[in-house]
Amino acid sequence: AQSVTQLDSQVPVFEEAPVELRCNYSSSVSVYLFWYVQYPNQGLQLLLKYLSGSTLVKGINGFEAEFNKSQTSFHLRKPSVHISDTAEYFCAVSGNREKLTFGTGTRLTIIP
Template sequence: AQSVTQLDSQVPVFEEAPVELRCNYSSSVSVYLFWYVQYPNQGLQLLLKYLSGSTLVESINGFEAEFNKSQTSFHLRKPSVHISDTAEYFCAVSEGNTPLVFGKGTRLSVIA
């Protein structure tokens, strides 16, 4: 069975500092990996996804994640965060057409 572990429940970081949100997964087959973001009082928005090909994927707002098969990880990074990045970030995995399995989420708090 698939599972997702997000080791950090909360990550405070100063504005313009770099950040890494960790995600590890377990699966017995090839997977699709996703990062969703949830801003306060809003729904889930897809931030970026890994399907196949290049192991480094990027979002339009400066986030990137790297799929590491040997370490079964899909960590999310941003070199310089902004106040507007304050949100809850969820890592999720699926095996083809299976439902998404989510991690518990990491609350990113950007401090001015």
């Protein structure tokens, strides 16, 4: 079984400042890791995914994440945020390549 922990339920950040959204997972098997974003009144959209290979993964809208197996983490980062990044961010894990197990989400609020 897999589980995902997103410790920060809300993260306020000033515009153009960097941000890191934390994600830790647990799994008894090899994992595939994902970050999804949910903009207000929209469906979930994939930001990026780690399947294998390089531990630094780049996604859309300037986001990137680093897979750290020893710390069982997959933190999401962006060097400079914009107002349009205001959204709910979900980390998810798949251990068998099929169903996703999601964290509880982090609400990112950008302060002008």
